[in-house]
């Protein structure tokens with residue numbers, strides 16, 4: 265039996281006052297909450313086994329903002345298991361308190377696992393080092409190596425915020441030797457992430473690697489410039505009984521307005 269899951273990323277919720285860029289997005293008609301709600305409404309028709317979220321869920325927000333996101337997800341996807349990775353704009357203590365309901369909420373790196381339908385999803389914290397390109401520290405790499413080798417029927421899916429992207433060396437992580445060694449074992453069957461606000465697909469040490477777009481805004485690149493638009497989208501994914509991944513990109517706001525351009 266396969267599994268069906270949604271992959272949403274980079275919603276940047278509740279950030280309209282925290283960032284000049286998000287103020288411009290809003291002025292141009294961008295709507296992070298509206299896009300996220302639309303995505304969840306569509307995913308509610310898909311009989312999901314799982315929802316994964318790959319960071320920048322809330323933009324420098326509070327526990328209340330994360331609690332609101334949890335309530336929104338439960339409204340449309342009641343009972344669907346959810347696992348997250350932290351992005352460079354997430355606040356770990358607020359996520360732990362508001363989304364997970366933890367009484368003792370600290371800012372330590374957020375790592376987690378979730379088992380669904382014979383698959384283990386492993387979340388590592390590539391944003392904790394606060395580098396634009398991301399980074400994974402040694403204790404996490406050791407933990408990943410240990411967890412990935414534990415028996416699991418179908419295999420492991422790795423999630424994090426930052427991609428391993430050889431074409432964008434300032435916004436993608438290096439393929440650390442310890443990580444590459446884990447990937448070469450074959451224990452991890454696919455990697456999902458975000459951060460780029462654009463779709464990228466490829467391979468990392470022979471493992472399929474899917475970078476989803478943002479539900480807040482797209483960043484396209486053209487002639488040395490980063491072009492920000494109000495378009496947003498997400499991925500509908502499935503793994504068939506043979507373990508083959510299929511990832512469908514879906515737009516929730518097809519009419520994109522350019523609201524900002526920056527040099528790369």
Ligand SMILES: [Fe+2]
Pocket residue numbers: 274276319320351459461478
């Ligand atoms: Fe982001």
